[in-house]
Amino acid sequence: MSAIQEPERAARLARAILSDVMLYHEDAVRQGIEADDLFDRLAGELEEARVYFESRVEADVARASNAWNRALVDVLVFRSRHVRSRIW
Amino acid sequence: MSDDHYELLELSRDATREEVERAYRMAMATWSEDSLAAYSVAADDELAALRERVEQAYRVLVDVEARTAYDEGLGGPAPAPVEEPELLFDEEPEPETAAELPAEIDDFEDLSGPDEGRWSGAALRRTRLARGLELGQITEITKVNPLYLRCIEEERFEALPAAVYVRGFVAAYARCLGLDAARVTSDYAERLQSARPSASALRRPQARR
Numbered sequence: 001m002s003a004i005q006e007p008e009r010a011a012r013l014a015r016a017i018l019s020d021v022m023l024y025h026e027d028a029v030r031q032g033i034e035a036d037d038l039f040d041r042l043a044g045e046l047e048e049a050r051v052y053f054e055s056r057v058e059a060d061v062a063r064a065s066n067a068w069n070r071a072l073v074d075v076l077v078f079r080s081r082h083v084r085s086r087i088w
Numbered sequence: 089m090s091d092d093h094y095e096l097l098e099l100s101r102d103a104t105r106e107e108v109e110r111a112y113r114m115a116m117a118t119w120s121e122d123s124l125a126a127y128s129v130a131a132d133d134e135l136a137a138l139r140e141r142v143e144q145a146y147r148v149l150v151d152v153e154a155r156t157a158y159d160e161g162l163g164g165p166a167p168a169p170v171e172e173p174e175l176l177f178d179e180e181p182e183p184e185t186a187a188e189l190p191a192e193i194d195d196f197e198d199l200s201g202p203d204e205g206r207w208s209g210a211a212l213r214r215t216r217l218a219r220g221l222e223l224g225q226i227t228e229i230t231k232v233n234p235l236y237l238r239c240i241e242e243e244r245f246e247a248l249p250a251a252v253y254v255r256g257f258v259a260a261y262a263r264c265l266g267l268d269a270a271r272v273t274s275d276y277a278e279r280l281q282s283a284r285p286s287a288s289a290l291r292r293p294q295a296r297r
Contacts, residue, residue, distance in 0.1 A: 012220025019222040020213075023238070056218070 003058040007065035010057045014071035017049050022076055029076060033083040038076065046072075093145035093158065101159070105150060112146040113229050120231040143263075207267075207275035209243040215265050216241075230260040237261060240276075245283040254280060 004010050022029050025045055032038030039046065053068055062068065081088070094101055097111040119138045148154045216226065223241075227234045236257055239247045248254050255273055262272035 009220060013217060016217045016220045016222050019224070020217070023223060023234075 003061075004056055005058045005061055007061055007067065010053075010061050010065050010067040011071065013056060014053055014067045015075055017053055018071045018075040021045055021049050022079065029080060030083050033077070033080040033085045033087060036085060036087050092162070093148055096141060096145045097149070099149070103149070108146065108149045112142065112150075115142045117229065117231065206278070207262075207272040208279060209241040209276075212261060212265070212272070213241040215267065219265060221265070226261060226264050229264050230257075232257045232260055243279060243283070245280055248280075251277075251280060251284070 004013060021042070025042060028041055028045075029038065032041040035041070050068060054062055057067070077087075093099075094103070097103075097108065097115055099107060099111050103111070116139060119135050119142065148158050216223070223234050223237050226232070226237055230237075236248060236254075239245075240254070240258060240261065248257075255277065258276045259269040259273045262269040
């Protein structure tokens with residue numbers, strides 16, 4: 001399996017995976033934002049998603065680009081900004 | 089309707105591949121069945137013919153060899169060399185056989201397990217993710233309801249509409265991923281028919297002998 005070596009592709013992959021997590025667990029994401037326990041509530045799903053991401057991306061690229069963590073914020077958190085929460 | 093692929097997609101002769109991709113997506117969105125822009129200017133069959141024509145132009149212009157031959161056929165001055173920026177899709181479109189599939193797709197097929205090289209909802213999803221495409225982006229391009237796209241990926245056949253519509257959705261989805269729509273649709277049809285035996289309409293009509 002040829003792993004992704006370009007940071008931009010890694011970032012796109014991370015966003016696509018996390019967009020799916022959000023889509024498939026819409027209620028849990030909303031509840032997690034509301035209760036400020038998003039990462040605990042979705043721990044299993046996010047771990048599974050991260051493992052998939054890391055299986056597709058060169059380890060150095062994943063680490064240096066910080067693509068996964070950026071996508072967590074850009075997709076799961078930012079796209080939930082309309083949800084009422086004490087986070088904001 | 090123009091016979092010139094460039095005119096049809098409103099492109100200059102030296103358009104880059106990226107510009108061709110963009111023009112294609114815009115044209116397909118403009119002439120989609122539910123496009124407000126197209127609603128009052130063309131009937132459904134005319135829209136289908138337009139989309140077919142756009143598809144035809146796109147296939148030629150994204151293929152370097154086909155495009156070179158087409159340009160030569162047009163005559164006139166040779167266009168500037170086509171720039172090859174980062175591709176929208178990671179692999180060449182429309183692999184014809186399993187042996188020709190790009191490595192990345194082979195990996196997905198390996199992961200598909202029981203599919204054994206056949207296109208399934210799960211394989212479509214993995215391919216989409218590998219291209220870094222979100223389901224919403226597929227919807228923007230294909231105009232297929234994201235709920236249906238999810239059902240296609242999850243193979244929730246009972247939640248999908250009549251087979252003839254599913255066929256169109258799957259074909260649009262496959263083309264959007266740069267895959268061989270006929271092959272993907274055919275594979276998916278078998279899965280759908282197994283689950284919904286009455287879904288024979290999804291299959292292509294057999295050629296007359």
